[in-house]
Amino acid sequence: MRRSLRSVRGPPSAPPVESLAPLGWFDAAWYNPIMITFKNVTKEYPPKTHALAGVSFRIEAGEFVSITGQSGSGKSTVAKLIFAEEKPTSGHIHIGDWDISNIRHSDIPILRRQIGVVFQDFKLLPKKTAFENVAFALEVAGESSKRIRDVVPHVLKIVGLGEKGGRYPRQLSGGEQQRVSIARALVHRPKIIVADEPTGNLDAITAREIIELFTRINDFGTTIVLVTHDRDIVNGLHRRVITLREGKVASDAEKGKYLLA
Amino acid sequence: MRSFFRIIRFALQSMMRNFWLSFVTVSVFVLTLITINSVIILNVLANASVKSVEGRVQVTVYFTSDSSEDTVKSVQGYLLGLSQVKEVSYVTAEEALANFKLNHQNDPVILAALDEVDGNPLGQALKIRAYNASDFPFILEALETPEYKPFIKEKNYDNYESALKVLSDFSEKVRLGFLILALFFGFIAILIVFNTIRVAIYVHREEIGIMKLVGANDWFVRGPFLLESIFYALIATAIMAAIIASTLSFANPYIVAFFQGVDVDLVAYYTTNAAPLFGAQFGILAFLGLGTTAFAMRRYLRV
Numbered sequence: 001m002r003r004s005l006r007s008v009r010g011p012p013s014a015p016p017v018e019s020l021a022p023l024g025w026f027d028a029a030w031y032n033p034i035m036i037t038f039k040n041v042t043k044e045y046p047p048k049t050h051a052l053a054g055v056s057f058r059i060e061a062g063e064f065v066s067i068t069g070q071s072g073s074g075k076s077t078v079a080k081l082i083f084a085e086e087k088p089t090s091g092h093i094h095i096g097d098w099d100i101s102n103i104r105h106s107d108i109p110i111l112r113r114q115i116g117v118v119f120q121d122f123k124l125l126p127k128k129t130a131f132e133n134v135a136f137a138l139e140v141a142g143e144s145s146k147r148i149r150d151v152v153p154h155v156l157k158i159v160g161l162g163e164k165g166g167r168y169p170r171q172l173s174g175g176e177q178q179r180v181s182i183a184r185a186l187v188h189r190p191k192i193i194v195a196d197e198p199t200g201n202l203d204a205i206t207a208r209e210i211i212e213l214f215t216r217i218n219d220f221g222t223t224i225v226l227v228t229h230d231r232d233i234v235n236g237l238h239r240r241v242i243t244l245r246e247g248k249v250a251s252d253a254e255k256g257k258y259l260l261a
Numbered sequence: 262m263r264s265f266f267r268i269i270r271f272a273l274q275s276m277m278r279n280f281w282l283s284f285v286t287v288s289v290f291v292l293t294l295i296t297i298n299s300v301i302i303l304n305v306l307a308n309a310s311v312k313s314v315e316g317r318v319q320v321t322v323y324f325t326s327d328s329s330e331d332t333v334k335s336v337q338g339y340l341l342g343l344s345q346v347k348e349v350s351y352v353t354a355e356e357a358l359a360n361f362k363l364n365h366q367n368d369p370v371i372l373a374a375l376d377e378v379d380g381n382p383l384g385q386a387l388k389i390r391a392y393n394a395s396d397f398p399f400i401l402e403a404l405e406t407p408e409y410k411p412f413i414k415e416k417n418y419d420n421y422e423s424a425l426k427v428l429s430d431f432s433e434k435v436r437l438g439f440l441i442l443a444l445f446f447g448f449i450a451i452l453i454v455f456n457t458i459r460v461a462i463y464v465h466r467e468e469i470g471i472m473k474l475v476g477a478n479d480w481f482v483r484g485p486f487l488l489e490s491i492f493y494a495l496i497a498t499a500i501m502a503a504i505i506a507s508t509l510s511f512a513n514p515y516i517v518a519f520f521q522g523v524d525v526d527l528v529a530y531y532t533t534n535a536a537p538l539f540g541a542q543f544g545i546l547a548f549l550g551l552g553t554t555a556f557a558m559r560r561y562l563r564v
Contacts, residue, residue, distance in 0.1 A: 083474070085474070085564060105479075106478070106479075108473075109473075109476045109477060109478040109481075110476075111476075112473075112474065112475065112476035113476035117474055117475075123467075123470075123471045123474065124471070125468050125471055125472070126468070127274075127275065127278040127279060127468075128274075136472070136475060136477075137475045137476060139264075139267050140472070140475060140476050140477035140478070140481050141476060142263060142264055144263070145263075184475065188476070
């Protein structure tokens with residue numbers, strides 16, 4: 001699962017790949033073979049919407065898993081359950097050894113500091129610069145200012161925005177904004193990155209670049225859960241695909257393809 | 262500690278970067294304080310006016326012409342012993358006559374009647390001033406003792422009674438009126454501050470959600486907004502103090518001239534009461550701001 005930096009070869013157009021080692025990646029302390037477990041998870045929204053009905057799967061550390069399905073299949077609910085924006089109606093969800101099915105409100109920030117989240121609409125703080133947006137994820141965790149000054153520019157370089165840290169989100173393109181959001185998800189060395197339709201607002205070329213960034217991050221050992229309905233992206237990845245249909249797992253295949261309904 | 266300084270930095274940063282929202286919020290706070298201070302100033306002026314009129318009211322007690330000066334002086338001493346009495350001045354029979362003539366100089370009938378009478382029909386008199394006009398009934402009642410009653414020819418109690426009653430009723434009503442006015446404007450102020458902050462928090466609702474999704478705990482999200490509302494209150498109070506200082510230093514001479522003889526030095530009033538007055542205004546704004554912020558944020562923190 002652990003790969004050296006030399007094994008990563010991005011396409012010529014991709015931004016230069018920076019080493020993740022200074023961030024302290026690959027700490028043995030957070031290496032756990034099973035990263036995410038869904039056991040018979042059901043999620044209902046009152047009065048009678050079944051977003052998920054008895055979903056079970058396991059994702060191992062270092063995997064790159066695409067969760068696909070049509071609109072309303074429940075794939076975004078899976079993402080929301082992983083970072084505890086929602087709680088399951090029944091069943092159990094484990095992140096590592098931690099059962100988060102009934103996580104306390106006060107423990108949610110602790111969970112989220114260990115999971116990087118990337119959204120379709122970027123969810124950047126509009127009145128903060130790219131640097132400050134990335135730094136924010138460390139500031140909430142109480143990291144020292146010195147470490148923030150060291151790490152944030154490095155992570156911005158990793159996502160190819162080394163020179164644009166001082167810009168506000170409105171001064172960046174969609175692709176650049178998504179890179180900031182990925183930098184923010186990366187910066188606290190998460191075990192897992194959950195990306196909910198990260199390419200939904202991007203053109204095809206930019207989308208491919210973002211997915212390449214995810215595969216590179218995955219190459220360094222971070223587990224990636226990519227929620228998407230983009231068939232080309234899923235088929236181009238040649239990684240594990242979990243397909244949901246009407247809230248149930250329709251298929252779960254290593255090196256899978258996007259299934260037509 | 263590190264988080265605390267970050268929260269302060271975020272609060273200041275947010276105020277600067279959301280300049281127009283901050284500007285509007287502070288403006289509304291200042292307008293609220295202007296309303297409150299207008300009520301305070303009107304109340305001070307009304308109280309001073311009522312007090313001044315009360316202070317000018319005096320009751321004259323006329324003694325029979327056969328009363329000795331010693332008797333009158335002993336009544337004067339007795340009255341001065343009462344805590345409600347501010348001042349008792351002795352008037353001789355001659356002075357009383359001169360005053361009477363002066364007061365009725367435009368009334369030829371009375372002056373002619375006075376000429377018909379031999380000698381001075383008026384006796385000695387005592388002019389009484391009280392601290393509060395409402396105390397006169399008590400003071401005059403005190404003169405009803407058997408020891409002094411036979412020497413007292415007339416108290417102009419009856420003539421003043423209705424005027425005094427009207428005046429003391431009026432001053433009570435003025436105070437009550439201003440209390441109601443203050444409560445009314447206070448209520449409006451609360452609504453305005455409440456709604457302004459709710460709008461400000463509503464504008465920030467997405468950011469609050471984002472902060473939570475990135476792993477900020479509730480206090481880290483709430484802190485800067487709570488601090489901001491305290492800063493707004495502080496700035497608004499400072500601006501209000503500056504407005505009061507500049508307006509009053511300009512207007513005070515005119516106000517003093519307008520209320521001739523009435524002790525209405527608003528500058529002195531604000532200077533002596535600056536700490537409690539502005540402290541209370543800041544306190545109320547800050548309390549309202551904190552309460553509303555906490556209340557308005559609750560639903561957006563549930564992410």
